Amino acid sequence: MKIDPTRDRLLTVAEVAELLNTSERFPRRPIEERRITFVRLGRKVRVPESAVAAFVAAGVVEPVQLGRGAA
Numbered sequence: 001m002k003i004d005p006t007r008d009r010l011l012t013v014a015e016v017a018e019l020l021n022t023s024e025r026f027p028r029r030p031i032e033e034r035r036i037t038f039v040r041l042g043r044k045v046r047v048p049e050s051a052v053a054a055f056v057a058a059g060v061v062e063p064v065q066l067g068r069g070a071a
Helices: 013-020 025-032 049-058
Strands: 039-041 044-048
Touching: 013 025, 013 044, 013 049, 025 044, 044 049
Parallel strands: none
Antiparallel strands: 039 044
């Protein structure tokens, strides 16, 4: 994933948690497991907004379409 700092806002872990409506612990796990793109600025960790969108999109589960005669 390519990060363009002029177009992609870098979010704090707290901002990611607020965006996802979760606790701060939830976004820390994919960061620790390196399942989401992040930027390390010294000791600070920031997550590009596009990485959050990609993480959410990867977790989307489409509904099952049942056939007409299926119950």
